[in-house]
Amino acid sequence: MVNVYERTNTQTVELLATSIQKKRVGILGGTFNPPHLGHLVIADQVADQLELDEVLFMPDATPPHVDKKLAIDAKDRAKMVAASIHDNLKFNLELSEIMRGGVSYTYDTMVELKRKHPENDYYFIIGGDMVAYLPKWHQIEELVKLVKFVGVRREGFAIESPFPVIWVDVPKIDISSTLIRQKVKDHQSIHYLVAPGVEQYIKEHQLYLG
Template identity: 50%
Template structure:
């Protein structure tokens, strides 16, 4: 049976924290790959600061050079709000011989009781919790804990830095940094 990690998110923009988490979980759990699944419209946040195509393009630039990371556009293709249960039901239909490991930060671990149809979802996927500053990995739901280096970076912090005309060098991969500059993303939003 294949073992695949799932890292979902808005990726607005994708940053080094996303890739560190994916690589640490992939190696710790000996996963064959990690699929990055950008959401079209996040169900638990306000709308994304950039359109789905820009977020997809930024991810694609980085993932093209990493054999173990793959871009899966299931939620963008579906458009609208995406709930994890809908995505996982579809993925299980398409890949019945695959065991999925859904990677979430500690902030989402604490939020698990509020996830849409969480009891059904936990039957379809193994949750993998990684630490995040200011949060604990405490929940009544079964999760696999993976220790990762603490890198306190977030997409909102990067957007704020861009709006304040501060450097984001080394916080995002160089290809993402170039894309953001070339397309004038996150300026005056």
């Protein structure tokens, strides 16, 4: 039989647990090959508009939908992300997919993150062009129970999905990793397209020249 003290103590713990406000954490995943200013603008705008406490930049180990020959070593990509975000206190680097290795599936990652940090509410940020592909994502029916998807509106792409998506407007920044790799290969300037630390890292390690 549970006495009054035990029952009251249990109720107090439950009330405290429900009263603690969960941390709102955004996740911007990708290959980041290399990271560029467009990534930073998206993360900053989403964090501001959704009042996120933090945005995690999460490079993948082996992207499931990218030609492996085009993606440089994950450690190099992670170091460039770190160089991009070091001066923003809301931005942090998440290495769980690189540490796990292999093909990176968002579902597996989110199961791991929710187990480690049940106190967080996660907001997974994707481009508006990717929303249409959500039905094809690995374990999507279970994944939507673990995260809230945030879609960045893009001109020409529908804002409809069979899954719940929070839509955010972000200034259009016409920069891509493909463009930067091509410019480096052609010995053209990437100044103001990437963070200074990324530009320096690419030069020092002679990346994307082949």
